[in-house]
Amino acid sequence: MADLGSAPIPPVGPDDHARGEGKEGVVVYADLGCPHCAGAWHRLSERSGRLVFRHFPVTSKHPRSPALHAAAEAAGRQGRFFEMVDSLYADRGRVDDPHLWERADRFGLDLARFEQDRRAEEIQARIKRDFQSGIRAGVAGTPAVFDACTLVAVREREF
């Protein structure tokens, strides 16, 4: 079992999903099934600077999230990670498998490879690694936005 005790978020590395220029920017732990994340993602994408996406699927709350995160990772294997993320957040009502295949086709992905990749153990492990790093950093809801290693934004709620 992985150590899930407190630790800062890992520094951004070459295998992170990063968009935008430069080394300054934010890291967001997000759930692809989360409506609040969809709104935040749209706003964050309009900012300048680097935007790093880390997986934080809360499966009990959003049962389709594991499939959506796996689809994004599989699209990423063919260079279309952010296209998939943008599309999933932009059209949250169409997240069943045929909708994923339609997106894969639209992005010009090799569908057979996409199907194989999204079920691959390495992809599950990659998603889990992000999730566990979020747990260790104290992520307690999505989206959670970090600037450097400091949590700077969470969704505000009374209780």
Add this chain to the structure above:
Amino acid sequence: MIAVGDTAPDFTLRDQDGEQVSLSDYRGRKVLLVFYPGDFSPVCGDQLSIYQEVKPEIEAKGVELVGISVDSFFAHKAFQEKLGIDTTLLSDFEPKGEVARAYDSYVEKMGFANRTLVLVDEDGTVAWTYESPNPGEFPGANVIFDALS
């Protein structure tokens, strides 16, 4: 706040299925009591959902997770189903908040428990506690794993 080393006050409450559950039922096992304000609140939903995600890792450390709030067991059942969780939820419903009061978790002016974590060890002794600064914040699961390390 109840202190480490205290004997954890025993209680008997109904779970989400209406079954009577006592703290003493857990004797010989560790149990983490998660007091929370109320079913269906956004933060409580996030808290129990996040904890559900790491429940296997918590259980792997020999600890059972139990939520407690002032809601009825009917509400607990609906909340459990809504969240898709299987964490036991106990109903501190009547007398309202009696168990939360016994653990110094009850917030009188709000009428519900603060977010309080109490780890009770195998012999019924309080081994660790955590209380959130306010009901709007909940301790990330990392805090639990820090306590269990």
